[in-house]
Amino acid sequence: MQHFARFQAAPFPMEMHKVRVIQKLTLLPIKERLAAIVEAGNNTFLLKNRDVFLDMLTDSGTNAMSDRQIAAMSLADDSYAGSETFFRLEASVQDFFGLPFFLPAHQGRACEHILAKVFVKPGNVVPMNFHFTTTRAHIMECGGRVEECFLDEAIRSESDNRFKGNMDLHKLENCITSVGIDNVPFVRVELGTNLIGGQPISLSNLEAVSAICRKHQLLLVIDSSLLSDNLYFMKMFDPLCEDLSIKEINHRISACADIIYFSARKLSSARGGGLVMRDKLLFDKMKVLIPLYEGFLTYGGMSVREMEAMAIGLQETLDFDMIAHGPQFIEAFGNKAKEQNIPVITPFGGLGLHVDARAFLEHIPGEQYPAGALAAAIYIVSGARGMERGTISENRNPDGSEHVASMELVRLALPRRVFTLSQITYMVDRLAWLYENRALIGGLTFVDEPTIMRFFIGRLAPIGDWQTRLVDKFIADFGSDAL
Secondary structure, eight states: OHHHHHHHHSSSOOOSSOOOOOOOOOOOOHHHHHHHHHHTTTOGGGSOGGGOSEEOSOSSSOSOOOHHHHHHHTTOOOOSSSOHHHHHHHHHHHHHHOOSEEEEESSHHHHHHHHHHHHOOTTOEEEESSOOHHHHHHHHHTTOEEEEOBOGGGGOSSOOOTTTTOBOHHHHHHHHHHHOGGGOOOEEEESSBGGGTSBOOOHHHHHHHHHHHHHTTOOEEEEOTTHHHHHHHHHHHOGGGTTSOHHHHHHHHHHHOSEEEEETTTTTSSSOEEEEESOHHHHHHHHTHHHHHTOOTTTTTOOHHHHHHHHHHHHHTTOHHHHHHHHHHHHHHHHHHHHTTOOBOSSOOSSEEEEEHHHHTTTSOGGGOHHHHHHHHHHHHHOEEOEEESGGGSOOOTTSOOOOOSOOEEEEEOOTTTOOHHHHHHHHHHHHHHHHTGGGOOOEEEEEOOSSSHHHHOEEEESSSHHHHHHHHHHHHHOTTOO
């Protein structure tokens, strides 16, 4: 345990790596940032990256690779079929998860597509601890629906529960009983829960969910895209994991599952994904769709260079120093924000800092998208691009009314090994100014609203002239040439 104690003793997080390659950043003047967010339809997904100072949209595909990963990319075997690169990746996946069968796919949502196509039928219900946007969309496209079995604590902004991502076991049992076993194609657990603040699940809860699934002879599917953060939280805060190595914890997780899928854009800091399982019958059911939708079985739509990087990245995920960096920097970000009374989700989870837009902008009703408005305002005053994780990320109700989300969050992601403490300090300073002037912020309304996954490409406009007034106040406080 001495290895881990040094992190708790330090008053600030320490990078257990050094930076050897840099990329220049540009911070536009505030009037140009206003013009950029207007052009993007107040959707941070539609901003041009050249107009972004700190890209905190996501940690998906934006994490920094290690020197070993970059070196491994030079070994790539560019064969369409039977590539040696695939067999190196397959061996790494088998060692990492402790499971024998692996199917490559180009990213996590491709895995969800395969799972939904094979297992979900019209009328089916998939219980899960919390939905993810693309997961639910694939299930609904196949005629199924999602039923969330999260803890009541999960959607409370402030909490001291270290495992808010846990599944409510009573809700799970009730769901299975009410819809019938034959209507449940699988149970899904997300390690940890993306849309409620990157909150982790405990090993004991996962094992209890697994026991329920086995009692009812149901498949348990684990989304391990955010596994690295969850492994850190298990090691630090789960009594079951105190004396286990990271690899041992991971194999205990795998022992619970029938199928594991992941996005390597998050897990392993490469671009790709895959499905892993212990049963050849399940493997055979899904493998026929890989050549149809993804590519051949030995590349699955991925670049072989990325596959080489993934193989190394998975092994580096077993290194505590590597997986500690993200959660510890998020905690430092969160503590600095709380010192300025900025409402944030606690305990601090994975992915990034999650700002509670509902508490930040109490005067904006849910139908006017407070999280989207706050994400736009944050970009205007800082040049940083965050992501709305609230009502815009939901679908409308069947009658066309708005489905107000359980939580209204703006996620300021911290891609691994990318940002510095000075950049975090800058962000807290801009958030603090914005919080002091929050009454200036108004709502948004859709001007171009797709029917599916609207948060990706929808366009919105401000209600009133609040963005102009926000810029005027910023210039009044900091000067016309202030950034």
